[in-house]
Amino acid sequence: MAAPSAFPTPLVMRLLAASVSVSYKAGNIIRDILKTGDLGIIEKGKNDLQTEADRAAQRCIVATLHKQFPKVAIFGEESLDPTEKIPDDYIVKDLDPGVLSHPCPEGYKDVTDDQVVIWVDPLDGTAEFTQGLLDHVTVLIGVAVNGEARGGVIYQPYYNYEAGPDADLGRCIWGLVGLGSFGFIPGTPPADKNLITTTRSHSDWIITEAVNSCEPTDIIRVGGAGHKVLLLLEGKVHAYVFASKGCKKWDTCAPEAVLHAIGGRLTDILGNPILYHANVQRQNAGGVLATLQKHQWYVDKIPQEIKDNFVSDKPSEEMLEKKRLLASMKFQSGDAGSSVDPPEFSQGDYSKASKCSDKTKL
Numbered sequence: 445m446a447a448p449s450a451f452p453t454p455l456v457m458r459l460l461a462a463s464v465s466v467s468y469k470a471g472n473i474i475r476d477i478l479k480t481g482d483l484g485i486i487e488k489g490k491n492d493l494q495t496e497a498d499r500a501a502q503r504c505i506v507a508t509l510h511k512q513f514p515k516v517a518i519f520g521e522e523s524l525d526p527t528e529k530i531p532d533d534y535i536v537k538d539l540d541p542g543v544l545s546h547p548c549p550e551g552y553k554d555v556t557d558d559q560v561v562i563w564v565d566p567l568d569g570t571a572e573f574t575q576g577l578l579d580h581v582t583v584l585i586g587v588a589v590n591g592e593a594r595g596g597v598i599y600q601p602y603y604n605y606e607a608g609p610d611a612d613l614g615r616c617i618w619g620l621v622g623l624g625s626f627g628f629i630p631g632t633p634p635a636d637k638n639l640i641t642t643t644r645s646h647s648d649w650i651i652t653e654a655v656n657s658c659e660p661t662d663i664i665r666v667g668g669a670g671h672k673v674l675l676l677l678e679g680k681v682h683a684y685v686f687a688s689k690g691c692k693k694w695d696t697c698a699p700e701a702v703l704h705a706i707g708g709r710l711t712d713i714l715g716n717p718i719l720y721h722a723n724v725q726r727q728n729a730g731g732v733l734a735t736l737q738k739h740q741w742y743v744d745k746i747p748q749e750i751k752d753n754f755v756s757d758k759p760s761e762e763m764l765e766k767k768r769l770l771a772s773m774k775f776q777s778g779d780a781g782s783s784v785d786p787p788e789f790s791q792g793d794y795s796k797a798s799k800c801s802d803k804t805k806l
């Protein structure tokens with residue numbers, strides 16, 4: 445037996461390794477349920493469906509991560525009965541060796557349980573799943589550190605499904621800001637076009653107005669926040685524009701981290717960061733805007749009359765305290781030019797941030 449390492453694997457790397465491993469299992473569960481032909485569809489609200497695949501995949505992911513990381517806060521999209529018996533084989537014990545083969549970036553080595561929140565979307569693109577648009581479906585597991593999206597897993601259970609009945613299905617994409625993103629081939633979108641992706645099943649006139657104001661040459665309407673960010677990662681679109689409060693933290697945490705890890709950005713449509721601390725509002729009430737390049741150009745293109753309908757996330761007291769502390773250190777050192785804002789304040793201006801109101805039930 446190998447001697448135990450003097451340097452235990454940091455929490456963030458173990459969390460990502462466990463998330464990658466459990467995403468494969470969640471993908472198997474989703475495929476098995478579709479094969480039964482009985483999706484057990486429930487209507488949670490207007491244009492908002494849940495299937496047995498959403499429920500079962502969440503049970504598997506949340507039970508696994510809770511078992512391995514009992515002190516870490518985990519929020520899943522679906523409201524489920526916490527006393528329900530979870531099948532033993534839903535608890536995945538593996539830590540993906542591919543993730544563990546990477547060195548942990550310096551900034552994450554001392555991260556503790558209380559600094560982390562996991563956001564789980566067990567099946568993103570449910571509407572499209574029920575309509576047979578299977579490649580729109582992803583499993584999303586996001587790792588937020590100090591309120592920022594840092595690590596993410598996007599598992600696409602039906603990747604390759606058009607290759608025929610014997611095709612090997614599924615792929616796992618994961619990333620960590622500061623380390624990089626893995627599991628796909630990055631692409632660059634055509635320079636002579638402006639391809640914009642947005643919702644296909646939750647559209648309204650404001651969403652369409654916002655897209656049109658960004659001067660698209662083509663509009664690609666597909667399902668799932670995860671799937672739309674995959675289009676960005678692979679260079680199939682230039683921007684994902686969603687001027688709606690419909691997406692939640694579990695829709696954007698993992699995709700944001702994977703995109704950010706290769707230099708892209710995902711913010712609200714005001715250009716302010718989306719926050720992921722435990723008591724943040726669940727809704728992305730500022731909408732969603734994601735790009736690989738020219739982020740500010742898209743922010744500027746969206747008219748103020750549209751922006752006025754949206755509100756950015758409010759930072760937590762801890763974030764504000766950290767900012768105050770840094771500001772006072774800057775003042776005491778007398779060197780106004782050398783201090784760098786902490787990462788959670790690096791992407792936007794919080795002076796316009798709205799009051800936090802959490803009306804969304806978990």
Ligand SMILES: Nc1ncnc2c1ncn2[C@@H]1O[C@H](COP(=O)(O)O)[C@@H](OP(=O)(O)O)[C@H]1O
Nearest residue numbers: 492567568569570643645646667668669690691
């Ligand atoms: N108006 C709305 N009401 C409820 N959910 C919405 C919504 N708009 C977007 N969403 C959710 O945001 C995700 C991406 O939406 P879209 O595919 O329309 O771009 C989907 O996640 P889920 O499929 O996990 O529920 C979808 O349900």
Ligand SMILES: [Mg+2]
Nearest residue numbers: 565568569695
């Ligand atoms: Mg979703």
Ligand SMILES: [Mg+2]
Nearest residue numbers: 521565567568
């Ligand atoms: Mg979902």
Ligand SMILES: [Mg+2]
Nearest residue numbers: 492493521570
């Ligand atoms: Mg849903």
